[in-house]
Amino acid sequence: MTRNLFTSLAAGFLLAGGAAGAETPVWKQPEYAAAIVQARAGQTAPALALLERERARGPLPAPLLDDYLTLLYWSGRGAEALRLLPGHEADMSADTLARLARAARDQRDAAEAARIYRVLLARQPAAGYRAGLAMAQAEAGQAAAALAVLDAAPPGAPADELELTRARAYVLLQSGDLTQALDYLIRARTRFPGDPELERSYLGCLLRLGAPWQASQAAGASAADSRLVLQIDFDRAATLSRWGRIQESQDSGPGRHAQTDAALKLNQDIAARPEAARPPFAALAADDRVQMLQQRGLSAQAIALDRQRTGQAWSPYARAALADAYLNQRQPLRAEALYRSALRDAPQADEALDWRIGLVYALLESGQHAACRRELAALQAATPRQKTDRASGRRVFNPAFQRVALLDAMVTAYQEDSRGGWEKMEALLDEASFNPELRQNQGSLALMRGWPRLARGVFTRLGVDEPDQPEAAAAGLAGAALDLQELDEADRQLRRLNELDVDNAGVRQLRERARLERRPELVLEGKKDLSGGQGAGEQNAWESSARLYSSPFGHWRLFGLHQLQRASYVNETASARYEALGMGAEWRGEQGRGEFGLTGQIDGGRRGGAFAGYDWTPDDYWTLGARFELNSAEAPLKGRLDDVRGNRAQLSLQYRADDYRSYALQAEALSLSDGNLRRAVSANWDQRWVSGPRYKLNTILTLAASANDAVPSARYFNPRADGEASVTAMQEWKLWGEYETTWHQRLGLTLGSYTQRDFGAGGVWGLLLEQEWRWGSRGSLRYGFTRVRHPYDGKAETGNKVYLNLDWRF
Numbered sequence: 095m096t097r098n099l100f101t102s103l104a105a106g107f108l109l110a111g112g113a114a115g116a117e118t119p120v121w122k123q124p125e126y127a128a129a130i131v132q133a134r135a136g137q138t139a140p141a142l143a144l145l146e147r148e149r150a151r152g153p154l155p156a157p158l159l160d161d162y163l164t165l166l167y168w169s170g171r172g173a174e175a176l177r178l179l180p181g182h183e184a185d186m187s188a189d190t191l192a193r194l195a196r197a198a199r200d201q202r203d204a205a206e207a208a209r210i211y212r213v214l215l216a217r218q219p220a221a222g223y224r225a226g227l228a229m230a231q232a233e234a235g236q237a238a239a240a241l242a243v244l245d246a247a248p249p250g251a252p253a254d255e256l257e258l259t260r261a262r263a264y265v266l267l268q269s270g271d272l273t274q275a276l277d278y279l280i281r282a283r284t285r286f287p288g289d290p291e292l293e294r295s296y297l298g299c300l301l302r303l304g305a306p307w308q309a310s311q312a313a314g315a316s317a318a319d320s321r322l323v324l325q326i327d328f329d330r331a332a333t334l335s336r337w338g339r340i341q342e343s344q345d346s347g348p349g350r351h352a353q354t355d356a357a358l359k360l361n362q363d364i365a366a367r368p369e370a371a372r373p374p375f376a377a378l379a380a381d382d383r384v385q386m387l388q389q390r391g392l393s394a395q396a397i398a399l400d401r402q403r404t405g406q407a408w409s410p411y412a413r414a415a416l417a418d419a420y421l422n423q424r425q426p427l428r429a430e431a432l433y434r435s436a437l438r439d440a441p442q443a444d445e446a447l448d449w450r451i452g453l454v455y456a457l458l459e460s461g462q463h464a465a466c467r468r469e470l471a472a473l474q475a476a477t478p479r480q481k482t483d484r485a486s487g488r489r490v491f492n493p494a495f496q497r498v499a500l501l502d503a504m505v506t507a508y509q510e511d512s513r514g515g516w517e518k519m520e521a522l523l524d525e526a527s528f529n530p531e532l533r534q535n536q537g538s539l540a541l542m543r544g545w546p547r548l549a550r551g552v553f554t555r556l557g558v559d560e561p562d563q564p565e566a567a568a569a570g571l572a573g574a575a576l577d578l579q580e581l582d583e584a585d586r587q588l589r590r591l592n593e594l595d596v597d598n599a600g601v602r603q604l605r606e607r608a609r610l611e612r613r614p615e616l617v618l619e620g621k622k623d624l625s626g627g628q629g630a631g632e633q634n635a636w637e638s639s640a641r642l643y644s645s646p647f648g649h650w651r652l653f654g655l656h657q658l659q660r661a662s663y664v665n666e667t668a669s670a671r672y673e674a675l676g677m678g679a680e681w682r683g684e685q686g687r688g689e690f691g692l693t694g695q696i697d698g699g700r701r702g703g704a705f706a707g708y709d710w711t712p713d714d715y716w717t718l719g720a721r722f723e724l725n726s727a728e729a730p731l732k733g734r735l736d737d738v739r740g741n742r743a744q745l746s747l748q749y750r751a752d753d754y755r756s757y758a759l760q761a762e763a764l765s766l767s768d769g770n771l772r773r774a775v776s777a778n779w780d781q782r783w784v785s786g787p788r789y790k791l792n793t794i795l796t797l798a799a800s801a802n803d804a805v806p807s808a809r810y811f812n813p814r815a816d817g818e819a820s821v822t823a824m825q826e827w828k829l830w831g832e833y834e835t836t837w838h839q840r841l842g843l844t845l846g847s848y849t850q851r852d853f854g855a856g857g858v859w860g861l862l863l864e865q866e867w868r869w870g871s872r873g874s875l876r877y878g879f880t881r882v883r884h885p886y887d888g889k890a891e892t893g894n895k896v897y898l899n900l901d902w903r904f
Contacts, residue, residue, distance in 0.1 A: 138169045156185035164190050170407065172197030173438055176206060183213050195226055202442025204234035221247065221254035225261035229268075237269035256286055263295045267302070275299050290322055297326045301333045320369055328378055331360040335386050342389065346564055348595040354390045361386060377406055384408070385415040391597055393419035410440035414449045421452060422599050424833060426460035447477075447494050451501055461831060463509055463787045470505055473498055496526065504535055509787040512543050513754055530556060534566045541570070543753045545714040546577035547684075565596045572604050576611060579682035581646060584608050603834075607871040613903040615643040615873075623661070624894040635661035635731075649683045655691070659731050666809070670731045673697040678705070686710040686717070693725065701725055701739065709746075719746040728764060730810035738810070740766040754782040768808060774800035790826040796846075811886055813850045820846025820858055834870025839863075840878075848885050856885035873902035 129140035145162045148154065154162055159182060166175035172194070179186070179194055186194075191214050198207035211227035214220070224247050231240035244262050247254075259282050266275035279296040286292055300308050338354030364370055365379035380403050387396040396419040400408075408416065417432035433453035437446060450473050457466035481492040499522055507515025519536050526532055537552035549570060557567030572587035588608055591601055623635035637659045644652040655676045662669040678691020688708035695701045703725030710718045721744045729740035744762040751757075757779050764772040776798040784791035799817040822844040830837040842862035849855040864878030876899040883892045 133165065133168075136168075138165045141165055142169060156182070160186050160190050164193060167193045167197050170439065173201055173441065176201065176203070179210075183210070188214060188217060192223070192226070195230070199226075199230055199233060201440060202233070202444075202446075204230045204442075208234065219248070221250055221257045225257050228261045229264050232265040232268035237265055240265045240268075256289065259286065260289075260291045260295070263292065267295060267299060272299055272303050276303065293322060294325070297322075298329065301326075301329055321375075324364070324367070324369055324375055327364045328361070328375070328382060331357050331364060331386075332382055334360060335382070335389065338386075339389055344562070346562060346594055348593075351390055351595065354386060358383070358386050358390065380406060381409050381412045384412045384419075388415040388419045393422040397423060410436040410443060411445070413439075414445060414452070417449070417452055417456070421456055421459070424459070424599065426456040426458075430456040430460060430462075447497065451497070454501060454505060458505060458508055459833070461787075466505065466509070470498075470502060474502065496522065496529075496532075500532060500535060504539075507539055507542055510785050510790065512539065513752065513785070515539055516543065528559070530560045530563070530566075533559075534570065537570045538573075541573050541577060544577075544750065545752075546574040547714050550574040550578075565591065565594055568594065569596070569601055569604060572608070576604070576607055578684040579611075579649070579687070580684055581608070581611055582648065584611075603870075610871040610903045612645055614645055615641075615903045616900070617641045617643070617902075618900040619897070620899075621895055621897040624896060635659075643680070646682070649681050650679055651682075652679050653677065653689075653691075655693070657693075657727050659727065661731055663732065666732075666735065668735055670734045671697045672699075672727065672729075672731060672734055674703065674727065676703070685712070695725070699734075699737070707744075715750055717746075717748040717750070719748075720744070721746075726764065729766060730812075732810040733766065733768070733808065735809060736768065736807070738766050738768050738808075740764045740772075754785070756780045766805075768805050770803045770805045770808065770812065772800065772802050774798065788828050792824045792826075794822040794824060796820050796822070813853075813887075815851040816849060818846060818848045818858065820844050820860075822860070824862075829865075834868070834872075836868045838866045838868070840866070844882075850885065850887070853885070853888035856888070856890060857883070858885070859883050871903070873900070875900050 123144075125140075125144070129144055132138075133141040142162075142165050145154070145158065145165065148158070149162065153159075159178070163175040163178060163186070166172065166178075167190075175194055176198055183191065191210055195207045195210040195214070198204070198210060207230035208227055211223050211230060214223040215227065224243060228240040228243045231237075231243065241262070244258055244265070247258055250258075263275065263279050263282060266278055269275075276296075276299050279292065279299055282292050283289075283296060334353055334357035338351070338357055341353045342350050344350075361379060361383050365376070365383070370376065370379055380399060384396050384399050387393075387399065396416060400406075400416050400419075413432045414436040417429040417436065420426070420432065421429035430453060433449050433456060436443075436449050437453070440446065443449070450469070454466055454470050454473065457463075457469055477494050477498045478492060479495045480489045482488070483490045499518070503515045503518035503522065505515075506518060516539050519532065519539055522532050523529075523536065533552055533556050537549045537556065540546070540549035540552060553567045553570030553574065556570070557564060560567070568587045568590045572584045572591070575581070575584035575587060584604075585608060588601075588605055591604075618638070618640050620638040621636070638657070640656045642654050655678070656674070657676075658671075658673045660669060660671040660673075672695070674693045674695050674697075676691050676693030678689055680689040681687065686709045688706075690706040691704065693703035693705070695703070703723070705721070705723040705726075707719065707721030712718075721742075723742040726740050726742035728742050729738060733740075742762060742764045744760065746758065746760045748756060748758045757777070759775075759777050761775045762773075764774075766772065776796065778794055778796045780792060780794045782790060782792045797817075797819050799815070800813070801815045802812045804814060805812060822842050824840060824842045826838055826840045828836060829839055840862065842860070842864070844858070844860035844862075846858040847855055848858045860880065860882040862878060862880050864876060866874060866876040868874045876897075878897055880895045880897070881892065883890055885891075
């Protein structure tokens with residue numbers, strides 16, 4: 095058939111070439127003749143390239159379009175050929191239409207396959223076309239119509255009878271009536287002994303009935319050739335793998351991998367046979383194996399096999415498995431290409447919804463947020479709430495709708511609209527309150543929004559309601575414990591995940607975070623004044639603090655600290671300096687965070703100090719804090735020229751409604767050694783108005799007031815009473831990101847009014863420009879510049895500062 099086709103191809107090229115004019119047509123060129131020879135040998139790319147170049151000049155004539163679609167089919171681009179077919183059926187040869195009908199079946203587009211077979215039957219009532227139509231109808235779930243088509247076949251030659259017998263066996267198998275199919279196949283094998291297709295159907299029926307070893311014995315006892323026996327053995331391994339997929343979804347613990355491990359072992363044993371090294375079995379063995387490896391969670395091994403077999407034409411199912419593997423190993427761009435390839439070649443596959451969901455996550459994780467939303471919107475449009483039940487013809491709820499709606503909620507949250515994602519999740523839970531998958535994702539969203547206690551309750555309930563699926567509950571409880579600084583509990587849950595043999599990207603991230611929480615931590619802060627201002631603004635001022643924390647033991651960790659402040663003044667001959675060393679201990683746990691410690695000045699003052707504080711967090715919303723500092727670093731630096739020291743007491747209250755809105759109140763008193771008692775209160779409201787994957791906008795409204803005692807000798811800024819109101823618009827852009835490693839830029843603009851007793855009111859404005867690198871739980875680096883205009887004693891001053899903050903675990 096191939097030889098005859100290319101004879102007609104060449105003739106078609108020559109005939110069409112006669113009308114092409116003076117320019118030598120492509121089909122008359124020597125290179126095209128060579129391309130045809132290569133195409134006969136299976137290397138279709140050269141001929142395709144020449145025809146595509148010709149097609150770019152204008153529509154191809156009918157004979158050339160016929161040949162082009164044939165070459166597309168042979169090149170594995172059947173879906174593309176089918177897109178070009180409509181409107182040209184009458185011009186296509188029967189062979190080409192038959193190939194495209196086969197391509198439609200391969201694409202799981204049974205309706206298109208049936209349409210093409212009807213076109214063929216209208217031309218010629220051949221048994222092969224009738225058989226193809228019946229098989230396409232069976233694949234569409236229309237078994238009764240398929241059997242009616244076969245029943246209407248007129249008597250024919252033995253070859254036609256065999257063709258129709260094969261088709262009937264296929265239809266019965268597709269209908270799911272395996273008992274009737276087995277009975278029919280037993281009789282058909284008697285009528286047509288040794289027929290490879292019937293033998294394959296018979297053995298396949300045994301496999302589907304759950305009797306793979308009986309199938310293997312039947313293959314060995316029959317006259318089946320060695321290739322069929324080998325194929326049956328590969329089918330046996332594939333059946334084990336399908337059982338393994340069911341076991342993976344229903345069981346927990348290492349035992350859930352038993353069937354998949356058995357399938358991998360059988361696949362390896364079969365592939366080791368000498369006859370399996372020949373085409374097509376070597377490729378089949380690898381194709382099956384890569385799917386089994388990913389099903390087993392061995393993503394790295396699946397990727398290694400992909401790289402080892404460079405150039406292999408993977409099936410759509412293997413490509414999708416590899417896409418899952420690459421996504422699991424945080425290579426989303428490679429995953430995206432594989433998902434798209436699998437969906438292009440098998441858009442109607444039963445697993446296509448899983449692939450499209452994977453594609454959405456690949457786009458999300460690679461930072462292609464607009465493309466992610468487009469793909470998600472297309473998936474939503476293709477997934478209605480209701481579908482037609484094939485058996486009854488009635489409209490029923492479409493379970494895929496809920497999966498896509500859940501995907502929409504999670505993608506919304508992952509694209510930094512956690513409030514929108516939460517609202518969508520609540521709507522889903524209103525319809526399916528006890529759905530475990532929804533509950534699991536609700537817990538994940540609660541963690542994302544900063545509600546670890548709520549998340550812990552969700553995951554605890556999930557563990558009770560779904561005792562056979564403990565993995566999700568353990569992972570969620572580990573995340574909640576880490577957020578609450580309950581490190582021992584987090585370790586316990588992670589050990590549980592190890593016992594359950596759970597190893598995915600999320601669990602690996604939890605393990606890494608838990609490891610880093612156990613490491614020492616260095617926190618550095620530094621500020622440098624650039625202004626040269628007077629009054630409250632120092633000249634050549636420098637301020638820094640450093641803390642080095644030990645690895646935690648239980649809820650505790652030790653730390654050492656260093657603080658330095660220094661400045662000179664244009665109206666003072668001496669420079670002010672405060673420097674201290676200290677050590678302390680910090681406690682962190684579910685109920686809050688506290689610390690205490692001792693300090694000692696090393697700047698010549700040789701004065702000791704102490705501090706203690708605790709922030710109590712009884713729930714996910716409220717925090718109540720108290721702190722006391724003896725010889726506080728908050729004493730005015732200029733006052734240290736006169737050896738002024740201070741003790742500071744502070745109370746604070748914060749209500750954090752969610753990750754979009756919070757309120758805070760603070761009151762403090764600073765008792766200075768020169769007799770001054772400085773009192774201050776402040777309140778702020780932080781509100782996020784815009785939240786997206788690239789841009790965020792917050793506003794911070796601040797009200798503050800303070801009062802001081804009259805101290806005539808004070809050289810530091812000491813207003814009797816003052817107040818300030820300001821609003822800051824804080825904009826943030828995500829400049830770059832790859833998973834936890836991200837780079838951000840912020841621009842803050844502040845406007846306000848400051849009032850000082852005896853000096854009246856004046857305007858306040860400020861500018862902040864900041865960048866921040868984040869390395870997940872490892873640490874962060876912030877650096878920036880501020881410029882502030884502020885009145886002091888009635889005189890407006892402008893100050894400029896640069897700063898740098900480092901938080902690093904090592």
